[in-house]
Amino acid sequence: MSNPAVPASVTRGSLIEARDIYKSFGQTPALRGANVAVRQGEIFAIMGPSGSGKSTLLHCLAGIFTPDRGDVLFDGQVLNAMSEADRTRLRRTAFGFVFQFGQLVPELTAADNVALPLLLNRTRRKVAYMTADVWLGQLGLGDKGGRRTGELSGGEGQRVAVARALALAPKVIFADEPTGSLDSLTGEKVMDLLTDLARQQGATVVIVTHEARIAAYADRVATVRDGIASAVDPPATAASHAAAAATGVD
Amino acid sequence: MYSAHVSVPLTLLGLLEREPSHGYDLKRDYDAFFGRGKQLPFGQVYATLGRLARDGMAIAGNAEPGDGPDRKRYAITDAGRHEVDAWLAEPVEPEPHLQTVLFAKVTLALMLGKPASAYLDTQRAAHIRRMQELTEVKRAGPLVDVLLADHALYHLEADLRWIDLTSARLAELAEAVRNG
Numbered sequence: 001m002s003n004p005a006v007p008a009s010v011t012r013g014s015l016i017e018a019r020d021i022y023k024s025f026g027q028t029p030a031l032r033g034a035n036v037a038v039r040q041g042e043i044f045a046i047m048g049p050s051g052s053g054k055s056t057l058l059h060c061l062a063g064i065f066t067p068d069r070g071d072v073l074f075d076g077q078v079l080n081a082m083s084e085a086d087r088t089r090l091r092r093t094a095f096g097f098v099f100q101f102g103q104l105v106p107e108l109t110a111a112d113n114v115a116l117p118l119l120l121n122r123t124r125r126k127v128a129y130m131t132a133d134v135w136l137g138q139l140g141l142g143d144k145g146g147r148r149t150g151e152l153s154g155g156e157g158q159r160v161a162v163a164r165a166l167a168l169a170p171k172v173i174f175a176d177e178p179t180g181s182l183d184s185l186t187g188e189k190v191m192d193l194l195t196d197l198a199r200q201q202g203a204t205v206v207i208v209t210h211e212a213r214i215a216a217y218a219d220r221v222a223t224v225r226d227g228i229a230s231a232v233d234p235p236a237t238a239a240s241h242a243a244a245a246a247t248g249v250d
Numbered sequence: 251m252y253s254a255h256v257s258v259p260l261t262l263l264g265l266l267e268r269e270p271s272h273g274y275d276l277k278r279d280y281d282a283f284f285g286r287g288k289q290l291p292f293g294q295v296y297a298t299l300g301r302l303a304r305d306g307m308a309i310a311g312n313a314e315p316g317d318g319p320d321r322k323r324y325a326i327t328d329a330g331r332h333e334v335d336a337w338l339a340e341p342v343e344p345e346p347h348l349q350t351v352l353f354a355k356v357t358l359a360l361m362l363g364k365p366a367s368a369y370l371d372t373q374r375a376a377h378i379r380r381m382q383e384l385t386e387v388k389r390a391g392p393l394v395d396v397l398l399a400d401h402a403l404y405h406l407e408a409d410l411r412w413i414d415l416t417s418a419r420l421a422e423l424a425e426a427v428r429n430g
Contacts, residue, residue: 049414192389212407216381223374225417230371 014073015040015204016061016172018229021070023056030056031067032227038172043195043205045218046229050210053227055176058208062095062174063087075171092121096165096203098194100177104160106150110136113149114164121168135163139193155186162194166201173198175207179214191217257351258290259298260337263307263330264358270311270325273299283361283427284354299324307333338364341373344380344406352409356416360427370417377410 014037023031030053038044038061048054059065060072063079072079074094079087096117097103104113114132119125136145139159149157158178165173178194179187195217198205207218215221223230261284265276277295299322302308307330314321326334338359342351352373359366384399384406391399416423 049418212378212381212410213385213403216378216385216403218382221378221382 013039015075016206017071017073018057018061018067019071019073021057021060021067021072023053023060023065023067029227031060033070034060034224034227034229036061036222036229038204038206039220041199041202041204042220043198043207043218045215045221046206046208046224047212047215047221048210048224052224054208054210054224056227057224057229058174058176058206061206062097062172063091092117093168094171096168096170096173098158098161098165098173098175098178100180104149104157104164107148109146110141110149110152110156110160110163111145113160114167117164117168131167132163135167136160138166138197139163153186154182155190158182158186158190159193162190162197166197166203169201170203172204172206175205177209178207179209179211187214257337258294259302259307260334261354261358262295262298263302263326264334264338264362266302266308266324266326267331267334267362270323272321272323276324283357286350302330306330334358334362335364338369339372341376344373344377344409352413352416356420356423357427360420360424366420366424367417370413370420374410374413377406377413381406381410 016038018034018036020033020035021031022029022033032053034053034057036044036046036057046054046057056065060067063072063074063082066080071081074090079090082090105116108116111129111132114135115125115128118128118131123131133142133145136142139162141156141159141163144152144156144160149160152160158181162178165175173194175194179190182190191214195205205218207214209215258280261280262276265271265279271279273292273295276299277290277292280295281289299308299310303310303324306327308324308326311323311325314323338355342355352370355369356366358364359369381403384403387399388396388403
């Protein structure tokens with residue numbers, strides 16, 4: 001267990017860090033000493049096959065799961081040393097979430113769904129709905145605010161989920177297989193919007209995906225296998241730029 | 251830098267790293283592991299061994315009595331070992347359809363007890379970097395470039411899946427290589 005009295009030294013430039021974290025479910029280990037450091041403002045992908053532990057890592061980084069061993073740091077604070085109430089408050093104010101199936105409330109309208117987390121954070125109703133309208137407009141859903149989300153297509157639903165995550169002006173957006181239930185073209189549109197708008201807002205994005213094409217939207221990509229996160233790929237090198245030129249696509 | 255092609259000289263040199271061998275033995279092992287139904291001509295084997303010896307990568311022993319065109323036993327030199335190591339560690343240029351060269355590298359690495367898993371990781375990183383570049387092309391480029399980038403991305407993704415699956419099967423593959 002962590003000692004909250006011990007101040008955590010943060011890896012330079014990183015906003016969220018997992019340090020040698022372990023997490024098991026019963027007898028089944030999901031993470032076995034995972035280390036990642038996500039920098040402020042970057043799009044960071046965690047890639048790995050099904051059952052590799054990548055979603056568990058995301059849930060630990062987001063403070064939804066508490067690791068059995070090791071520490072998760074957010075902005076210099078040890079998440080797993082916080083009280084559950086403080087963690088919940090942090091998740092509600094600083095983190096936005098996009099999941100594979102949107103996890104919207106189907107009986108509510110798109111605008112209700114986007115406004116809901118703002119209302120939970122005690123934003124005034126009028127402001128919350130104005131903000132929801134702005135974000136739905138940004139995601140090309142300006143005319144869908146009054147529709148129940150249960151009546152929307154998968155792609156529209158995911159765009160509502162992205163609007164809901166961004167409306168909070170979060171420091172971090174956690175996206176778990178955000179395109180997993182979408183066809184390729186719709187998935188790409190969702191990724192374009194999510195990454196473009198997050199960059200405009202200066203939000204950090206952590207995406208979990210099993211698809212390399214989706215991970216390729218990220219600035220850096222970590223691979224998780226058997227519960228261990230491997231070294232993050234370095235930024236593109238001069239050699240790879242040369243390779244790009246040689247293949248003639250750009 | 252990337253190595254782009256299956257290299258017969260480097261593969262033969264790698265086989266020599268196991269133990270000094272005659273051309274005949276090298277041809278037999280090359281055909282069994284890397285030939286995939288296409289045999290390496292004897293002439294090419296002996297010509298390649300001659301060039302490797304000329305370039306200081308291998309040394310030829312004295313001719314031994316017996317049938318056949320060349321009964322010399324060849325051994326790898328330190329320079330040859332260095333050449334094989336450098337070739338194995340270099341990622342292949344991330345283009346679609348490179349399973350042949352990657353397969354050769356992985357198999358040879360396992361034969362020589364070298365870190366095949368690390369080589370695959372390096373290749374995975376090279377693939378991902380190329381996919382990031384292509385994704386950037388798609389974000390900014392005209393539709394024609396987007397379509398070309400899509401084609402490359404899907405093929406690179408398929409290669410990446412092969413790399414992942416091969417990583418998962420390395421222990422099994424090592425066993426198969428050990429047992430010939």
